[in-house]
Amino acid sequence: MNMSRSLLLPVLATVLLSAAPARAEDESPGTPNGPVALPPELAALPVEVAILTAPPHVPPAITRTSPARVVVNLEVREVVGKLAEGVDYTFWTFGGTVPGSFIRVREGDLVEFHLNNHPSSKLPHNIDLHAVTGPGGGAASAFTAPGHSSQFTFQALNPGLFVYHCATTPVPMHIGSGMYGMILVEPKDGFPPVDREYYVMQGEFYTTGRYGEEGLQSFDMAKAIDERPPYVVFNGAVGSLVGDKALAAKVGETVRIYFGNGGPNLVSSFHVIGEIFERIYPEAGTALMQQNVQTTLVPSGGATIVEFTVKVPGTFVLVDHSITRAFNKGALGMLKVNGPRNRAIYSGKEIDAVYLGAQADAGSESAKREAELKDQLAAEIKANPAIAGLTKEAQIEKGKQVYMGLCFACHQPDGKGLPGAFPPLAGSEFLLADRERAIRIVLKGLSGPVTVTGKTFNSAMPPQEAVLTDAQIANALTFVSNSWGNKGDAFTAEQVKAIRDEVR
Amino acid sequence: MIARSLSVLLSLLAVSGAEARGASSVGAGAAAPAGMVRIPDGVYLPLFRTVKDPSRTPVPAFYLDERPVTNAEFLAFVTGTEKWRRSRVSPLFADASYLDTWKDDLNPGPGAPPDAPVVCVSWFAARAYARWVGKRLPSTAEWELAAGAGYTRADGKNDERFQLDLYAWLAHPVPAVQPAVALTRPNFYGVRDLSGLVFEWVDDFNTAMVTGESRADSGLERNLFCGAGSAGAKDTSDYAAFMRMALRSSLRANNTTLSLGFRCARDEAR
Numbered sequence: 152m153n154m155s156r157s158l159l160l161p162v163l164a165t166v167l168l169s170a171a172p173a174r175a176e177d178e179s180p181g182t183p184n185g186p187v188a189l190p191p192e193l194a195a196l197p198v199e200v201a202i203l204t205a206p207p208h209v210p211p212a213i214t215r216t217s218p219a220r221v222v223v224n225l226e227v228r229e230v231v232g233k234l235a236e237g238v239d240y241t242f243w244t245f246g247g248t249v250p251g252s253f254i255r256v257r258e259g260d261l262v263e264f265h266l267n268n269h270p271s272s273k274l275p276h277n278i279d280l281h282a283v284t285g286p287g288g289g290a291a292s293a294f295t296a297p298g299h300s301s302q303f304t305f306q307a308l309n310p311g312l313f314v315y316h317c318a319t320t321p322v323p324m325h326i327g328s329g330m331y332g333m334i335l336v337e338p339k340d341g342f343p344p345v346d347r348e349y350y351v352m353q354g355e356f357y358t359t360g361r362y363g364e365e366g367l368q369s370f371d372m373a374k375a376i377d378e379r380p381p382y383v384v385f386n387g388a389v390g391s392l393v394g395d396k397a398l399a400a401k402v403g404e405t406v407r408i409y410f411g412n413g414g415p416n417l418v419s420s421f422h423v424i425g426e427i428f429e430r431i432y433p434e435a436g437t438a439l440m441q442q443n444v445q446t447t448l449v450p451s452g453g454a455t456i457v458e459f460t461v462k463v464p465g466t467f468v469l470v471d472h473s474i475t476r477a478f479n480k481g482a483l484g485m486l487k488v489n490g491p492r493n494r495a496i497y498s499g500k501e502i503d504a505v506y507l508g509a510q511a512d513a514g515s516e517s518a519k520r521e522a523e524l525k526d527q528l529a530a531e532i533k534a535n536p537a538i539a540g541l542t543k544e545a546q547i548e549k550g551k552q553v554y555m556g557l558c559f560a561c562h563q564p565d566g567k568g569l570p571g572a573f574p575p576l577a578g579s580e581f582l583l584a585d586r587e588r589a590i591r592i593v594l595k596g597l598s599g600p601v602t603v604t605g606k607t608f609n610s611a612m613p614p615q616e617a618v619l620t621d622a623q624i625a626n627a628l629t630f631v632s633n634s635w636g637n638k639g640d641a642f643t644a645e646q647v648k649a650i651r652d653e654v655r
Numbered sequence: 656m657i658a659r660s661l662s663v664l665l666s667l668l669a670v671s672g673a674e675a676r677g678a679s680s681v682g683a684g685a686a687a688p689a690g691m692v693r694i695p696d697g698v699y700l701p702l703f704r705t706v707k708d709p710s711r712t713p714v715p716a717f718y719l720d721e722r723p724v725t726n727a728e729f730l731a732f733v734t735g736t737e738k739w740r741r742s743r744v745s746p747l748f749a750d751a752s753y754l755d756t757w758k759d760d761l762n763p764g765p766g767a768p769p770d771a772p773v774v775c776v777s778w779f780a781a782r783a784y785a786r787w788v789g790k791r792l793p794s795t796a797e798w799e800l801a802a803g804a805g806y807t808r809a810d811g812k813n814d815e816r817f818q819l820d821l822y823a824w825l826a827h828p829v830p831a832v833q834p835a836v837a838l839t840r841p842n843f844y845g846v847r848d849l850s851g852l853v854f855e856w857v858d859d860f861n862t863a864m865v866t867g868e869s870r871a872d873s874g875l876e877r878n879l880f881c882g883a884g885s886a887g888a889k890d891t892s893d894y895a896a897f898m899r900m901a902l903r904s905s906l907r908a909n910n911t912t913l914s915l916g917f918r919c920a921r922d923e924a925r
Contacts, residue, residue: 229828241828270752273829273854273914274898275905296905297912298752320901321894359822369826372894 187304193261196220201262203252206350206386207398209409210255213337218259225252226267227276227295227317227330234356234382235389235481237365242329242387243276243317249387250352250413251315251332258310258339263302264289270298276325277301281313281452282334290318310338312435312454314411323375323415327357329387331413333454338437345458346404351392353421353449353471353482354413355380362480378416383476385469385484392469392484400461402490407458408469409435414451420472421455422446423486425465428457446472461488463497543629543641550630553623558631561612566635572610574603577635586642589632590650593624621647691718691921692845697809699796702896712796719793719801720918722836722847723855724784726757727769729776732784734761739780748779752911756832770835772853772916778908781856781917790919792858795903797920799896802849804842811842812893821895824851829914850895856917860903 201223202210228247234240245251256262266278275296279288283305286292292303317330331354357375358368362382374380385392392398400406412419428444435454449455461467469484470477477483492499532538555564562568566577576582581603582589596614600607615624625642632639687693699712733740740760741753755775758764767773776784778792785791793801805814812818820840839851849855902915 231828241826270755270913271829272912273825275901294905296902296907296910297914299910319905321897324894324898359819367826369823372822 183301186302189261193220196261198222200224201254201256203246203254204350205246205248205252206250206352207392209253209335209348209350212341212344212348213255213257215257216339218257218261220261220263221256222263222265223254224265224267225254225278226269227272228269229272229274231367233388234358234368234384235363238358238360238363238389239367240328240356240358241367241369243272243274243325244329245278245315245317245332249329249331249354250350250411251330253332253350253409254315254334255337256307256334257337257341258307260307260336261304262307263304264293265300265302266293266295267300268295268297272297275319276317276330277319278315279318280305280315280334282307282309282311282315282336284308287318288315294319307336310336310437312336312409312411312432312456314413314452314454316413316452321372324370324372326413326415327355327370327375329354329413331411333409333411335409342407342456345407347398347400347406349398349406349408351385351398351408351469351484352411352413353383353385353417353419354387355415355417356382356384358382375415380417380480382481383417383471384481389481394485397466397485397487398469400486400488402461402464402488402493405458405460406486407456409454409456410449411454412449412451416451417473417476418451419449419482420446421449421457422470422472423457423459424468424470426459426461426467426486428459430458432456461486463493464488464490465497543633546626546629546641547633549623550626550628551634553619553627554630557615557618558627562631566631568603568608570606572608574601574606574608576631577637579603579637583632583637583639586628586639586646587650589628590624590642590647591654593619593628594647594651595654616651620644621651687718688921690721692721693717693923694719694797694801694844694846697800699800699803701796702799702893702900714796714800716923717793717797718921718923719797719844719846720790720920721841721845723772723853723916723918724781725770725836726763726767726773729773729784730761730763730769732787736783736787739783744780746909748909749777750909750911753777753780755911756913766832768832768835771833772836772848774833774853774913774916775911776856776915776917777911778856778860778906782858784917785919788919790921792856792917793920794859795857795862798849798855798857799899801842801844801846804844804846806840806842809843817842821850825895825898853914853916854899854902854912856915857903860906861908 196219198220199222201221203223203225204210225245226247227243227245229241229243230247231239232242232249242249264278264280266276268276275294277287277290277293277295279290281288283289285305289303289305293301295301312333312335315332315334317325319325331352333350333352356368357371357380358364359371359374360366360368360381382389390396398406410421422445428447429442431441431444431447433439433441433444433447433455434450435456444457447455447457465488467486467488468477469486471482473482532542554562561573562576563573566575568575574581581601592612594614594616596612598611600609602608619627621644624647625644628642628647629639631637632642694714694717696716697714699714700710701712737743738745741757742760744753752775754773756763756767757775758766763769782792803809803811805811805817807814811821833853836852837847839847841847842849906912906915
């Protein structure tokens with residue numbers, strides 16, 4: 152009896168307490184609810200800690216062939232670093248680098264994610280992983296004050312290369328201060344092995360100062376809204392992949408680049424100068440492989456996977472082919488390939504010779520020759536009666552136009568003139584006797600008595616120097632001296648000009 | 656038994672007396688209390704609101720501390736009240752980083768100079784201090800109204816110098832040792848350090864996204880991130896206001912951080 156009574160109270164207490172209705176779980180994804188109760192097959196998964204790497208390196212390929220629970224410990228730190236020579240910026244980082252640490256898991260893994268915001272941080276941060284299926288991509292569940300840590304768990308249901316970034320308001324400023332990185336969810340069968348894998352991510356920085364302006368720069372919201380960044384860089388700084396920090400490979404190796412674009416705004420036209428993307432997964436999708444692409448679009452908040460075999464040595468330049476970004480804003484990196492040359496694939500410069508071009512200077516050999524030939528041609532034309540005749544014929548026709556438009560008024564269409572008024576041209580010895588005199592008369596006119604064909608005329612012929620050009624006068628005189636029975640040489644415009652200059 | 660009750664009563668009186676000791680004197684209608692500035696009547700336009708919230712909140716005139724509470728002042732407080740000392744405080748009221756920059760319970764040490772703002776204090780601790788000196792914490796509306804003033808006008812939006820200084824401060828990381836208070840330029844109202852020094856607790860920090868009960872609020876998702884974070888916002892280019900609002904949203908009442916301090920306010924009419 153005693154024993155049952157002493158047991159009764161604790162039993163009763165237990166029953167009463169457990170009968171109290173359980174408090175409804177808070178629906179908001181931001182309120183911690185304690186570790187999730189997993190179904191047995193997930194709870195039994197082997198646990199491993201993710202290897203996180205700093206850019207441009209990636210963790211080794213996953214060799215296991217079954218899922219695991221992967222624990223990711225990612226630290227957020229606000230650090231002052233170098234954006235360009237002499238230019239500092241307070242980067243907000245995942246893992247201390249821009250872009251943040253590279254995370255590598257396998258399709259089907261259970262990812263237990265710990266986001267740790269260092270106590271020295273000024274601001275709260277969170278994370279949106281594009282690999283997550285869930286509100287905010289995790290952002291709602293990872294909102295973390297400085298000096299605190301958040302945990303949430305997700306299943307990596309879909310394979311692919313995914314961007315992650317901070318999604319705390321104001322989002323453009325968080326992303327624009329370097330808070331982006333990538334998580335690779337390997338497909339179940341993995342990717343084919345390659346010799347080199349690299350991690351490169353493009354991003355813009357919107358600084359109050361111009362490109363290259365020295366000192367600690369601050370974020371410029373107006374430039375961000377207008378999408379006018381002074382800096383567009385790879386891996387968080389101008390020159391991050393240049394010189395002794397260049398990517399490396401040897402002739403004959405296959406190279407795979409996991410290339411992402413953190414934005415926050417611009418789309419990238421990714422290209423490697425001197426190489427072709429022999430295999431590419433556009434937008435880092437896993438189903439479709441394209442081949443032999445020169446330049447590929449990488450959306451803001453997106454990625455691509457490119458592969459190629461390097462066949463000749465040299466420096467191959469990674470760029471955003473929106474080319475002022477590469478040359479004026481920093482979107483330029485290098486892949487240095489060492490090894491034996493193969494001049495059959497790429498010969499290098501073979502010959503350097505002089506090229507004069509079509510427009511040679513006057514006085515050069517060819518110009519002299521050209522002038523000589525021209526003179527020869529002119530002489531031949533003149534010498535050849537047929538050609539000369541043709542030219543004269545053309546002049547007579549043109550001269551007729553002039554005559555019948557002007558001179559005929561006095562000298563009549565038949566060249567006979569008007570008796571007692573205007574002298575004839577037909578059969579005029581006066582005309583044909585002195586060629587220079589003829590030109591002079593047409594230019595300057597003539598007044599006073601003149602005897603033509605035995606008759607005297609005394610009128611005034613008006614000057615034509617202001618009315619007719621040298622060519623017209625030459626043509627007209629050629630006409631009159633070869634019409635109505637007249638026969639004479641052609642007059643040239645040069646001859647007329649010489650007289651015109653004389654009598655000016 | 657009676658003796659025990661009496662001693663308890665006496666100690667209670669002693670504590671309340673100590674709490675009242677720090678109060679500064681002010682007569683009704685007199686000049687602002689020492690170290691405080693009068694902020695005149697104004698209107699606060701909340702950064703975030705649901706369709707049910709008013710778009711403008713009238714803020715009656717009040718007094719605001721000219722600058723944040725210092726290590727020296729907080730030292731006086733913890734000297735007078737045992738339960739707020741670092742080694743004594745309940746984890747319910749302050750987390751493990753409470754007064755982390757201080758060397759000891761009653762010794763701030765070189766990491767916390769006497770004239771520097773006190774940081775690593777929780778909302779509970781800030782409120783307790785405010786009560787101890789006969790004041791209170793400012794509300795979000797009051798704090799933002801005062802902080803929105805530029806150097807030369809009540810609306811700092813178009814005060815270029817003010818905007819530049821504000822964003823330059825935001826670009827800098829948290830210093831290892833905070834500098835002294837009251838070194839920044841006073842704003843239009845004569846208040847200093849509302850930007851340029853530390854973030855500050857407000858009385859209603861946990862309504863940073865909504866007014867009223869957030870779970871019952873159907874108009875606004877409690878935690879809006881990424882693109883949704885700009886939906887419903889008054890001015891998406893005022894990103895300093897976004898940052899303050901984000902910080903307030905991330906905190907719980909017992910949280911402490913290295914860049915978060917506080918200052919006090921008081922009603923005008925008493």
